[in-house]
Amino acid sequence: MTEEHGLENKEIHQEQRAISLSSMKPGQKGTVAGVKESGGVSRRLLEMGIVPGVAIKFVKTAPFGDPCEVRVLDCNLAIRKREAELIEVFLEELPIAFS
């Protein structure tokens, strides 16, 4: 449970450098580091459960390159690149297993 939510694990990843969600590749997993402020958009993202410390998986990109699909809190969300750029993620250190 804790592993999945990772809310308590936040500190462990702190020294890592966060990357933008939009630069993640299909199948990659990580932990949300934060959401950059941009009008009301960041609040919307936070409310959908994309809060710091939560596990996030980049599922895939749509056939025409935008939007992308991510999994957060057991739920698949489609997010446009513009919003994905606001989300910062600590990548999982382990080599990625593509499923």
Added chain:
Amino acid sequence: MNTNMEPGRGIIVALAGNPNAGKTTLFNHLTGLRHKVGNYPGVTVEWRRGRWRAGSTEAQVVDLPGIYSLEAGSVDETIATDALKGNIGGLPPPDAVIVVVDSTNLERNLYLVTQLFELGRPIVVALTMIDLAEANGETIDTVRLSGFLKAPVVKVNASTGSGMEDLAAAVNSVAGSNPSFPVPVPENAESNGNALIFARYRFIANVVQESVRERGRDAHAVSDKIDGVLTHRVFGLIILLAVLLAVFQTIFSFAALPMDLLEKGFGSIGGLLRTALPEGMFADLMVDGIIAGVGSVLIFLPQIALLFLFISILEDSGYMARAAFILDKLMGGVGLHGKAFLPLISSFACAIPGIMATRTIEDTRDRIATIMIAPFMSCSARLPVYTLMIGAFFAAYPAFGFISVGAVMMLSMYLLGIVVAIVVAFVLKRTVLKAPPPPFIMEMPPYRMPDPRTVIQNIIERSWLFVKRAGTVILAISIVLWALAYFPRSEAGPARYSDPAAAAKETTAIGDAASATLQTEKGEAASSIENSYAGMLGRAIEPVIEPLGFDWKIGIALIASFAAREVLVSTLSIIYNVGGDADESSESLLAAIRNAKRDDGSPAWTPLTAFTLMVFFVLAMQCMSTVAVVRRETNSWRWPLFMVAYMTLLAYAGALLTYQGGRLLGFG
């Protein structure tokens, strides 16, 4: 305590929950078919309420819009918050709130629950999709969950009906009470707006960890496999095309049979009334005005029912979100939502179901932009007009190889509509509907079997709304248009016809072998429409339409076709004395149009005139049913009037450009 215990009305129960959580299914189960659909005052959001026997209590259930949060400021969220606070006129604050929570997605669904507590209304949590959660290997301890939330938690299954007694008991036990507030408020909540969001999610993480056992199996395994194909780079596109084609094929062709039957049915009702009623104005009003006018709209019912069958299945199964996911990039280019695709495609059959289908688009501006451009898709009512014009003037042209000029013309009309729609959407989203683009965050719910009951109720609801709302407006306009073409009526009849011999000669000249009596009747019809108010209007607008190359007779047909595009064909038949029942492929009508003369003896039609008329029909808002539906869907007269105004202007400008441009290039 704030109860609404009035005799006969019972308690008010609001139904809240995330989209896709099974709220509609539960609502339908609780209220059966005894519910009413309305609009919240001044907005496009619909509300539904119905009666529910909650144990010994009579309850009124109000279905709130599906929302993820109470504070992000969309119309749906504002409405839900207002309804819960009792700020909506005619809707007392609820005595209890049932929050529908999807068990397979507890964390995100519980977020709304934690927010709802802050409104101070007593809450009952209804857990749906329990069977799916259990299949995923999850066991939810409702007693523990209830302890943490300090509110009753009930497992329900709307398709089997289990848990309904428990739900009723829980609602009765909390109704009117003061709820306790379970979420610890962080100290910095005042200074940091996001701290409260973090606190809620931290609370939820703790609650879920303590009350859910044995998780870990991948709940998404099946959905992910399906998605591997359905949103695949190549197969996804092919399947999407196949699905759209199937929808298209069905509403275009399979609906044709019931539509034909309805048309024949209205025809025979008209015929029966004609013989049953004494000849005169009343019979004419009933048959030519009401039956013909309302009938011409009600024949679209099979298309609407079929389209909503598809929409319900696509929505409930989760495929609609995938289609929007695939197409969002294309639609987003002109500022539209990915979900605008299906309504626009449907509009090729008929803009009415297309506009009704835009309700799947949550953002109001996106939705209105889609509604505003839907009528540019060449609908089936334009086909008779294109067919008539192409048949009269372009059929004789040689074909390039296997492609005929007629087919190219037809295709270019469809393309013109699409191009104009794109441009208009682009402009609207940057002017009238300008707003910071709403963040695009769309849930892709796991694939699920659609609930047949919800699908059927959705079809019935949409069909009935169409019949009821559109029907009343259309009835009124039908009567007005009929009267315009009917009055003033001369009692003298055929005697008024200025030159019956000339009319007979013209009829013979175009090779119509009709009997003499028939000729007189047709002459009478043509004469009365020429002398009617519609005829006067036709003459009155002649100076305006002259630059488009249209004479006053075409003007009459144009005015009549503002009711419905296909009316052009029957009006032209009446004006050119071919008889009102001629259709677009009738040889006598084609000949009559080719040979029609202006008052000065020059030909009334040239190929350029015909082409100009087609361009006008692509762009003009000539469909009272669409106007009535836009009025209903946007819940104001502002948008339908704006639509009529800008489309008419655009049509005039387009036709003017075509005709004058064509003349400069030496055509016509």
